[in-house]
Amino acid sequence: MESCPGCQKTKARSGEEMKKLCNRLSRIEGQVRGLREMLQKDVYCTDILVQVSAVNAALNSFSRELLSEHLRTCVADNLRQGNDEIIEELVGVFQKIMK
Numbered sequence: 001m002e003s004c005p006g007c008q009k010t011k012a013r014s015g016e017e018m019k020k021l022c023n024r025l026s027r028i029e030g031q032v033r034g035l036r037e038m039l040q041k042d043v044y045c046t047d048i049l050v051q052v053s054a055v056n057a058a059l060n061s062f063s064r065e066l067l068s069e070h071l072r073t074c075v076a077d078n079l080r081q082g083n084d085e086i087i088e089e090l091v092g093v094f095q096k097i098m099k
Contacts, residue, residue: 017069024062031055063097 013021032055038048071090078086 011070011074021062021066024058024065028055028058028062031058067097 031051035048035051035055038051075086075090
């Protein structure tokens with residue numbers, strides 16, 4: 001999958017990778033819907049907060065999986081091709097996600 005000049009970069013993912021990541025996001029969506037339901041049912045605050053923590057952990061797990069795949073493919077391929085600019089891109093990403 002190639003991108004046009006000036007467009008966002010794209011990444012072709014295998015069917016297995018796509019399925020795995022989409023399944024994780026679907027579970028997270030369900031957890032977030034569950035949070036809304038808990039709120040609407042006047043569930044006690046600490047019980048909701050425990051579920052918020054579970055959603056955060058699920059999002060962190062998704063991010064780790066995506067970052068791991070990015071390092072193994074996009075970053076490694078760019079370095080093999082002599083594109084050291086990928087390191088600055090990665091540093092920028094780390095600065096954004098580690099706030």
